[in-house]
Amino acid sequence: MTDQFTANALSNGDDGKKWLESIPSIVASCEKKWLLQVSPPFNLSYNYVAPAIRTDGTQVVLKIGFPKDREFKTEIKALEVFNGEGIAKLLEMDAENSAILIEQVLPGKPLSQMTDDDEATRIIAGVMKKLWKPLPKNHSFITVKDWSSELFDYHKDSSNENGPIPMKLIEKATRLFSELLESADEPVLVHGDLHHDNIMSSQRDGWLAIDPKGIAAEPAYEVAAMIRNPYEKLKNIVDLRPLLSCRLKILSEDLGLDSSRVWKWCFAQTVLSAVWNVNSSKGADHCVRVAEALSKIE
Numbered sequence: 001m002t003d004q005f006t007a008n009a010l011s012n013g014d015d016g017k018k019w020l021e022s023i024p025s026i027v028a029s030c031e032k033k034w035l036l037q038v039s040p041p042f043n044l045s046y047n048y049v050a051p052a053i054r055t056d057g058t059q060v061v062l063k064i065g066f067p068k069d070r071e072f073k074t075e076i077k078a079l080e081v082f083n084g085e086g087i088a089k090l091l092e093m094d095a096e097n098s099a100i101l102i103e104q105v106l107p108g109k110p111l112s113q114m115t116d117d118d119e120a121t122r123i124i125a126g127v128m129k130k131l132w133k134p135l136p137k138n139h140s141f142i143t144v145k146d147w148s149s150e151l152f153d154y155h156k157d158s159s160n161e162n163g164p165i166p167m168k169l170i171e172k173a174t175r176l177f178s179e180l181l182e183s184a185d186e187p188v189l190v191h192g193d194l195h196h197d198n199i200m201s202s203q204r205d206g207w208l209a210i211d212p213k214g215i216a217a218e219p220a221y222e223v224a225a226m227i228r229n230p231y232e233k234l235k236n237i238v239d240l241r242p243l244l245s246c247r248l249k250i251l252s253e254d255l256g257l258d259s260s261r262v263w264k265w266c267f268a269q270t271v272l273s274a275v276w277n278v279n280s281s282k283g284a285d286h287c288v289r290v291a292e293a294l295s296k297i298e
Contacts, residue, residue, distance in 0.1 A: 005044035012066060019066055023048050026064055026097045034092050034101055038062055047072060051104060059104040060091060067098045071213065074141060076100055078214025081189050086130025087209040088200075105200040105208050112196035112230035120196060121247050123207050124226050125254035127199055131209060132219055133189045141189060141216040148177050151272045164284045165274050169291050173271035176264050185218040194222055195229035220261045223251045224269030228290040235286065240293035248297075267294045 001020075009016040027038050027050070034054070041050040048064040065072030079090035079102065092101035114120045135141065154160055155174045161167055191198070192213030202208040215221070227247060228234065237243060248266065252259040274287035 001041070001048075002044050005046070005048075008046050009066065012068070015068060016066065023064060026099055027062065029097060030062055030064075030094065030099055030101070033094070036060070036062065036101075052101075059106060061088075061102050061104045062099065063102060064097065064099045069098075070142075072098065074214040075212055077139075077141065078189060078191075078212040081133050081136060081214075082131060082212065085133075086127050086205070087191075087212065103204075105202045105204075105210060107201055107203070109201040110197050111199040111201075111207060112233070114196075117233075117243060118246060118250060121226070121250045122254055124194065124196070124199060125251055127207055127209055128191075128194060128219070128222050128255065131189075131191055131194075131212075132222070135187060135189050135216055139189075139216065141214050142192075143187070144184070144215065144217045144221055145181055147192075147215060147217075148181075148268075148272055151177060151268075151275050154275045154278075164278060165271070165288055166292075169271050169274075169288065169295070172295070173268045173291075176268040177272075180261070180264055180268065185220070187216045187218055190215050190217050190219065190222040191225075192217070192222075193225050195225045197230060219255065220257050220265050221269070223255070223257070223262050224265045227266040227294070228270050228273065228287055231286055234290065240290060241297050244290070244293055245297050263294065263298060267291060267298075270294060 006020065009020040012019070030036060031038055036052040036054055038050050038052040041048060046066070046069070050062050052060050052062045054060060076090070076093060079087070079100070084103070088105050089103040090100060091103060094100070111120050111123060151170070152174055155170050160170070191209055192215035193211065194209060198211050199207050199209050227244065234240060248259065248262055251257070252262045270287050270291045274284040274291065277287060278284040
């Protein structure tokens with residue numbers, strides 16, 4: 001287990017420590033119940049994720065989440081609703097141990113490795129159209145209003161006026177969020193974090209998504225995560241405007257969405273991402289740079 005994973009688990013106090021200590025027994029339980037041989041885990045961050053093989057030779061992935069993590073519970077519910085359409089299939093679930101077994105997407109080459117950005121954008125749009133589903137009645141999925149609360153809190157805090165995110169971006173993003181929420185189309189279930197590294201090549205159905213957040217939002221909201229990714233590619237581009245303009249055009253046309261609304265969601269959500277990352281190891285600089293480039297192609 002990585003130092004980052006251990007630190008993240010221990011940040012949950014005694015409950016996190018107990019969960020960390022329980023993982024080997026949960027893995028053993030899943031191996032017995034689901035007839036698995038679990039291999040060493042992937043590079044871990046928040047959830048315990050490891051490749052495994054079933055006795056029939058099927059390659060799968062075991063994922064164990066912190067029991068009190070709302071996002072992990074939402075991910076499971078989203079996988080149930082998506083039902084394998086455009087995304088890795090949920091195969092088994094153990095609610096008591098907060099563990100799931102999901103399809104291993106093979107060959108699993110991430111879309112971030114594709115050099116043709118226009119084609120990658122069209123692929124992402126295609127995956128979006130497969131994913132979006134009507135929301136179940138009485139659902140508990142996170143709403144965009146909930147998702148955006150940190151942006152409004154950041155705006156209200158006067159101590160942020162000289163922070164790493166220019167206040168002109170914060171002010172514009174809060175205004176746009178209010179406008180977009182007020183005029184939003186009927187919400188559906190969207191992935192919520194659909195970018196190039198969360199889409200993998202598959203033998204089953206072309207390209208499949210992984211790791212959904214599961215957000216209740218209008219379809220146009222979904223385009224925002226990909227616009228600032230993949231980081232390793234965008235960081236080396238001096239002027240982002242031509243690439244971002246092409247992406248916005250393709251997304252609007254392929255998805256049949258209003259181009260102005262697509263731009264607004266991309267800008268507002270990129271600034272929100274900057275707020276989320278301002279105190280993290282990633283920092284806000286990349287998102288600020290993308291937001292500033294977007295502001296110049298409005």
